[in-house]
Amino acid sequence: xxxxxLVLDYLMHExxxxxxxxEFLAENFHVSRTAxxxxxNALRNDGIQIAGTPNGGYLLxxxxxxxxQIFKKExxxxxxxxxxxxxxxxxxxxxxxSYAKELLSKKNPLELNGTIILAESQTAGRGRLGRTxxxxxxxxxxxxxxxxxxxxxxxxxKITAFSAVAVTRTLKKLYGVEVGIKWxxxxxxxxxxxxxxxxxxxxxxxxxxxxxxxxxxxxxMKASSELPPEVIGIAGDIESYAKNTDITRSxxxxxxxxxxxxxxxxxxxxxxxxxxKSSILIGKQVTVHPIIGDDKSTYPATVIDIDENAALIVxxxxxxxxxxxxxxxxxxxxxxxxxxxxxxH
Numbered sequence: 001x002x003x004x005x006l007v008l009d010y011l012m013h014e015x016x017x018x019x020x021x022x023e024f025l026a027e028n029f030h031v032s033r034t035a036x037x038x039x040x041n042a043l044r045n046d047g048i049q050i051a052g053t054p055n056g057g058y059l060l061x062x063x064x065x066x067x068x069q070i071f072k073k074e075x076x077x078x079x080x081x082x083x084x085x086x087x088x089x090x091x092x093x094x095x096x097x098s099y100a101k102e103l104l105s106k107k108n109p110l111e112l113n114g115t116i117i118l119a120e121s122q123t124a125g126r127g128r129l130g131r132t133x134x135x136x137x138x139x140x141x142x143x144x145x146x147x148x149x150x151x152x153x154x155x156x157x158k159i160t161a162f163s164a165v166a167v168t169r170t171l172k173k174l175y176g177v178e179v180g181i182k183w184x185x186x187x188x189x190x191x192x193x194x195x196x197x198x199x200x201x202x203x204x205x206x207x208x209x210x211x212x213x214x215x216x217x218x219x220x221m222k223a224s225s226e227l228p229p230e231v232i233g234i235a236g237d238i239e240s241y242a243k244n245t246d247i248t249r250s251x252x253x254x255x256x257x258x259x260x261x262x263x264x265x266x267x268x269x270x271x272x273x274x275x276x277k278s279s280i281l282i283g284k285q286v287t288v289h290p291i292i293g294d295d296k297s298t299y300p301a302t303v304i305d306i307d308e309n310a311a312l313i314v315x316x317x318x319x320x321x322x323x324x325x326x327x328x329x330x331x332x333x334x335x336x337x338x339x340x341x342x343x344x345h
Contacts, residue, residue: 003031004039008069011050011060019057043069047091047120064138066120066249075116075254082258086115092137093117094124096144097200097216104202109148109212116257118143122218133196133218139237140221141253145260148212153201157310158268159213160185160199161275166259167195167217168278174255176243180280182331183312187219188280192236195219217256221249269308276306286329288314303329 001009006029010020022040026033040050040058046069049061068089075082093099096117103112121137133142147159164181171179171187171194179189187195198216203209220237239245263271276282281303291297301314301322312324 002039003029003035004042005069005073007036007039007058008043008048009073011058012070015060019051019059021057022052025058064248066118066138066141066253070250071118071253074250075257080254080258083114086112088115088117090117090119092121092123093119095122095216096142097198097214098124100144100146100214100216101200101202104146104148104212104214109146109202110150112146112212113148114261115146116143117145118253133198138222139224140219141249141256142216142218143253143257144214144216145257146212146214147261147264148202149264152204153210153213155309156199156201156210156213158264159201159215160197161310162263162266162271163197163199163215163217163260165271165275165278166263167197167219167256170252170255170259171195171219171238174244174247174252175238175241177238177241179238179278181275181278183279183281183306183329184310188236189238189241190236193220193234194236194238215260217260219252219256221247221252272306272308272310275310279303279306281312281329281331282306284331286314286331288324288327288329290324290327301329 007025010025010028022033022036025036029036040052044050046067048065048067050058051061052058068087071089072084072087075087076084088099090099096119099117100115103115119142122133122142147153153159161184164185164187167187168179168181171177171189177189179187179194182188182193185197185199186193187197196218200214200216201210202212202214204211220235222239223237282305283303285300285302287298288301289298299316301316303312304315304321305313307313307323309325312329314322314324316322
């Protein structure tokens with residue numbers, strides 16, 4: 001480990017909440033005090049808040065920091081054995097999905113399989129249909145995962161559905177909270193959206209095959225007092241409903257990323273059964289919007305099931321059954337919308 005890594009690790013785990021002198025750190029790590037000073041300044045340049053005075057020593061101030069070094073240390077531990085070169089961290093970025101697609105335009109998708117792009121904040125976070133995903137710093141995690149199996153992607157419906165199951169599992173495990181999936185790509189808790197998933201496919205125009213998928217995940221961890229007017233009353237945060245609120249953003253990002261990457265190896269029908277079980281729409285009356293933005297084309301229906309391809313099965317008032325694979329539906333009001341699957345390719 002570098003001096004920078006040693007200093008951060010000590011401040012995080014050995015002396016957290018207590019100032020420690022540069023002289024002690026230098027002796028402990030068998031380096032000069034100048035080397036410790038340079039390491040602390042490098043950490044500060046990374047955005048890590050470390051207080052320090054000549055007589056008082058160094059004190060880690062941020063109880064829930066998110067940095068490249070911290071994330072790499074967590075996910076690249078011996079247990080997880082994750083290749084650090086596949087991690088791209090940004091303090092601020094326009095969109096992690098956009099950056100992932102830029103990477104895929106320059107490299108062979110197979111080389112990028114399992115790559116994670118994580119950001120402290122996004123200035124142009126995106127949801128489906130060009131909607132904005134509010135992504136302020138210190139309030140949540142915003143990451144994208146590149147999934148590019150050797151055989152390509154033959155069932156794009158699987159990607160978002162499986163990712164949603166992976167996220168719900170992680171939130172239940174870490175926070176001890178009940179969450180549900182609002183078809184297809186939103187995670188809800190306490191009646192509010194606490195997570196959105198945007199999956200975008202990368203198509204090979206020569207073969208017509210989908211070579212890779214970019215899975216964008218945004219999770220609201222903490223309440224924000226600066227929500228845009230259009231999401232007030234819709235957006236929530238996981239900590240408001242959690243039994244355990246001591247989860248760091250780095251811990252959540254690590255667990256979510258690993259859960260998503262692992263779930264694609266599981267049995268398809270078992271995961272889809274879990275997806276269906278987690279649905280908060282089955283049995284509910286909804287309004288179907290077959291053409292986005294055209295309120296004249298809407299019609300009422302009752303959700304009766306989700307099929308094995310993640311299409312929503314609804315019964316119309318005349319008894320007709322439809323399998324919806326495009327458009328969207330609203331529940332209770334047009335403010336609560338459940339996006340319908342088909343990723344943009």
